[in-house]
Amino acid sequence: MAPSDAVAAFQVPVERATLANGLRVVVSPERAAPVVCVAVYYGVGMRLEPRGRTGFAHLFEHLMFQGSPQMAKMELVGLVQANGGLLNGSTRTDFTNYFEVMPSHTLELALWMEADRMRGPVITQTELDNQRDVVKNEIRVNVLNRPYGSFPWIDMQERAFTNWHNAHNGYGDMVDLDAASMADVREFFDTYYSPANAVLVVVGDADPSEVFAMARRYFEGLPAAPPPPEAEIGEPRQEEERRFSRVDPLAPAPALAIAYHTPPVGTPEYYAMGLLHQALAEGDDSLLHAELVSKRGYASEVDGGINFLGHMHNARTPLLWCVNLVHDTDVTPNEIIEAFDEVVERLREHGLDAAALARARTKARASLFSTIADQYIPGFGLADLLAAFELIEGDASHVNELDARFKAVTPELVAEVARDYLRRENRVILELHAGAPTGAEAVS
Amino acid sequence: MTGVDTGLPPRPSLGSPRPAALASRRREVLPSGMKTALVQSGGVPVVALRLVVEAGSAHLQPGQIWLDRLMHDFLREGSATHDRAQFADALATMGSSLDVDGDEHTTVLRTQVLAEHAAEATALLIGLARAPRFPVEETARLISDQQRWAEIASQEPQWRAHAAFRASLYRGHPYGAVLPSGSTMASFTASDVRAFWERHTGADRATLMAAGKFDADAVIEAASRASDSWQSPAVASVAGPVVRGERIVRFVPRPGSEQTTLRVGLPVPAPGHGDYIALEVANALLGGSFSSRITQNIREQKGYTYSPSSQISTRPRDAYWVESADVTTPVTMPALNEILGEIDRLRAEQPSDEEVMGITNYVAGLSAIRSATLSGLLDHLEFLAQHGLTDAYSAGYEAAVRSVTAAEIWRVTRDYLRPERLTIVAVGDPAEVRSGLEQYGAVIEG
Structure with a gap:
């Protein structure tokens, strides 16, 4: 059955800009409801975490909620919620994302918060230890303490891939999580969390040219940094079942x-x-x-x-x-x-x-x-x-x-x-x- | 460690909010008696449809636990006009599949299709509800599917905790029976399913809900035609539960469990009660949001758990508040003490106006955000229907939330979150957890 013209012709508006430091900005206006989604994606996920540090990309994501130059621990969460918004983040195979959905009049605040967060976590050993415990409990509740907890995601990846980047357990082994240090935090941030390795996306009740202007105001002060090293994530062709x-x-x-x-x-x-x-x-x-x-x-x-x-x-x-x-x-x-x-x-x-x-x-x-x-x-x-x-x-x-x-x-x-x-x-x-x-x- | 210090401009001050227009709802009662609630929303050419029928687990007889779930699967076996494969193909041609689920009082047939098929999908859903096939020859297969799910559920600590909590709160009432035994299910028949469905369904007991960007006139016309002369049986209403108000401590042994799964809660007033909205705000402040007190304490300060959260669970004229958390086994008692301690703290001291302002903004804002999604809209329509509330409730909701004061939150916490009435459930390792629970009251096992 052929779809109607209206369905086939459905397109979403997309406007793009790139800042001087390489940060890409994407806006898709949709102004029916006074709500806006602000998301920052970094081009690093579980695949690229360091050897001996399985689970680190995800642990690092947790640390990005623990404080930044202008915001103490829980201040970002408190600001989002007290302004009527919700927020979350997630670590995927190739990306890590952070987002909030806010009433649209608070868009500029959301951009300010993400710009501060992009300047890096400001944390101590206490926050690292705390989130290490939280992450271990996440693994217990989602994987270890329930039937089919690692099936098929972790189980299959470990067996189907031969390249460590693709095969390892991205939720992390407890011993690797225990080994994660403040030095690892610094190095991971410096390697992967640069503006040129990130995309800022705004969807919803926002004017693209205003978003680009605000993005320049809050993000362009971040210095450009060299791109992360190329990673070898290829897999050899599998020749037998x-x-x-x-x-x-x-x-x-x-x-x-x-x-x-x-x-x-x-x-x-x-x-x-x-x-x-x-x-x-x-x-x-x-x-x-x-x-x-x-x-x-x-x-x-x-x-x-x-x-x-x-x-x-x-x-x-x-x-x-x-x-x-x-x-x-x-x-x-x-x-x-x-x-x-x-x-x-x-x-x-x-x-x-x-x-x-x-x-x-x-x-x-x-x-x-x-x-x-x-x-x-x-x-x-x-x-x-x-x-x-x-x-x-x-x-x-x-x-x-x-x-x-x-x-x-x-x-x-x-x-x-x-x-x-x-x-x-x-x-x-x-x-x-x-x-x-x-x-x-x-x-x- | 220090982040990059590169002169971030000062935090911006905010303008004023753009008022949200409540998406207009078209409500009609069709000649057949079927109710409709249609909302135009969003720019994507899809429509989310739900046919909500008043037949749920609370209508089951004793010994029929999960007959409703078996019925959900049986409904996917097709209708008088479309056998299973034809039904699945027809919906797939519109872009989707059928989902069937429900709760204590409803069965919900749901799908989301390309908007141009809204009327066609409506007719298909109603046709199925009127004349489900319920094929006898599929009984053994569908029962064994449910038995498998029941066995998996019995291995999941959250299910065990939920079952023990419900059994404590609603002893002797259908709300208290949420996990079946495999042997009871073995005796279910297609006739049981059919009898149950026919005794509870008809146009008077069905509501069609739709949200999306679609032709509402065409949907109304399709629903009128499809529901025409669909007779409704007389159904006795379900007697409400006897609300229990006593401390119960229940332990479910799960040897070797890595974590202890906790439930701490008690009955509270239901939606429509004058204190309900204040309770919602109190819940968000105490445990129902990321920045809530219990979550900050046992997750962000102490790292005992990943996903603690509290909620108010509702049924018509019935509700309970419950905090749920999976905590590392050795810190079970410290975690429980902190949860109980946070309840005590909110009972002992009125929260600051600043904390209350933040949390009312959050609850009101979340409602606006949910209203910008199709599922959020339909969930809300179901909530209104279930609790006998009107569209005026939705229209006044945000203002009602924003008017909740610190004094009210303090009062409802003292009135309703009474420690001596709390049911405490722990599912965990007996060697590590059992004896510590005695400090909270006489422990019932199982």
């Missing part, structure tokens, strides 16, 4: 994950892979849901995607397309893989028919719109996309090309990518074995 298993002592039911290395980000093949994901694993109509959930009853859901810490548009290569499911003990991993392979091999042989391809495109478009119309944080979904395109492709306005990129994918290219990338030699299989007691006695 690899298979692993681990026991999760808290999991009551086994689970299975299957991951394939994706085509390079930004290429036509990558968008074909995105459509293959939509067709295979996204939604109740997807081929794997129909086969593994509805027809065979092996699992109640099939989860999957490209990029464990985001979506297909906000990370760099190398990436994995991974699908995973929790299943019962009365079906073996091999039986599931066999059923999975039937679906994938059919696709590799025949590609997608016209109706299925059209549906995949529609789902990709709707998913993009849903990202832009963020469900709970106005402006943030779009700010995230704009920052990602600015950092990855050097131009935030490329977000407006996405629909065309998906549209340009031909049935032939889909079939070709299925053949080239959904090869067994290109995949990694991980079985998770249940280590917890099961059955009615486990449920009180």
Whole structure:
């Protein structure tokens, strides 16, 4: 079914400027509600943290809330909230972000706060130790003290990649977190948190030329700094299927994950892979849901995607397309893989028919719109996309090309990518074995 | 360490706020009796749809815990006109999938599609609610899915804590029964699901909610047609819970647990009560925001936990306040003492006007921010419906929040957050935690 002209023509406004120190500024005005999202993205994530310091990029993100030249600890949080705003930050594979959503008359204050934060954390050993404890508790609650805590994200990355940058546990090993020092903080900041390695994005009720003027006022005093060193994050081509298993002592039911290395980000093949994901694993109509959930009853859901810490548009290569499911003990991993392979091999042989391809495109478009119309944080979904395109492709306005990129994918290219990338030699299989007691006695 | 000192200009002073216009709501009762609430919002051509039906877990019989969840899955099996695959394909062609969930009083069918399909998706959702397929042959598969979820939930300390907290607060009431046993679920049938659905659904018990950029006339017309002559059964209302007002200390053993999962809370007045908004502000000040007292104390000062937070959980004419935190096992008692200590401190001393001004700004601002998103708008419409509140409540909400004074916060804290009525739940390692809990009261295990 062809979309209407209005839908196909939907574009977001994008205005860009670069300051003398290299800081890039992106503005997308949307003035319906008096709310503005201010986000600062730094071009460093878990992939680039130093060896022996796993988890450091994330710990550093926490430290950026602990005080800066003009703001004592908790002052930034207090200022945002007392002005009617919310804030957060997150560490991803390739970026670290900090954002606040504020009433639009406080935009200039938000820019002032982010400009001060960009001048660097002003902290002591006390704040470092405090946030080290907080981060360890984050890892306990999200990973160590729950079933499937590291599955598949950490477990699969550690096995599918061979380059340390891509393979290591980005949440961090406790011993590495314990080793993090004030000297590490200084060095990491000096290496990666320079204006030229950052993007400031403003989405919402703001006038672009006013934003550019304010950005110059508060950010241009920061000196330019040399770009961070080039990192070797490439992966060698995988030549044969690899298979692993681990026991999760808290999991009551086994689970299975299957991951394939994706085509390079930004290429036509990558968008074909995105459509293959939509067709295979996204939604109740997807081929794997129909086969593994509805027809065979092996699992109640099939989860999957490209990029464990985001979506297909906000990370760099190398990436994995991974699908995973929790299943019962009365079906073996091999039986599931066999059923999975039937679906994938059919696709590799025949590609997608016209109706299925059209549906995949529609789902990709709707998913993009849903990202832009963020469900709970106005402006943030779009700010995230704009920052990602600015950092990855050097131009935030490329977000407006996405629909065309998906549209340009031909049935032939889909079939070709299925053949080239959904090869067994290109995949990694991980079985998770249940280590917890099961059955009615486990449920009180 | 020192950051870069490069002459940042002084902190700017602020202009005055631009008033937010409340997005206009179109409310109609259709000839069938179905209610509609439609909001135009945002610039992206998508529409978020929810069909809210008054059938929730509180309507279940004893022994039917999670029959509602089984029903949610059964609803994804298609309708009289569209089998499972046809239904999934139809929604995918509009850009999305069906999600079904609910709470104690509702079942919600939800989707978000490209706006041009708003009317079509509306008809599809209502068609499903009127004539779900509930195929008998899928029963075993769907029950085993739910049993698997129940087993996973039973391994998650937060679920265990939630279940123990609810069981303490609502003993003998459906609100108190949130985790099933695998064996009870084994006896559920498709007929149980169908009987439950048919006994509780009809146009009079359904509300269609939509938010986005869409053709409202077309949605109204589609909803009118699809709900035409959909009969509603007479349903007895659920008796409210008997509110318990006593100190209960409950321990759930989880040997080897890395953290102790804590719940500390008690019943409070529900939305619509004259003190509710002041309680919301008190909650944000005490534990419900990043800069709140409990969070600053046990996270930012002491590092005991990552994500402490308090909230007010509501049902019609019922609510409780609860602080939740997962704390490192060896600091369980210090963390509990700090939580209780912060409650005592707010009871002992009126907060400063400055702190209250900041927190009222935050609560009011958050409401404006949520209203700028589709899900936030629809959540709010559901909240109004659930508590019998009108659009006047939304219109007056920000002003009501801003008018809450320090004296009121102090009073509602003293009136409602009474230590002798607090239920304390801990899920953790028995060897490390059990004996320390005795200082808070006689410990009930399990």
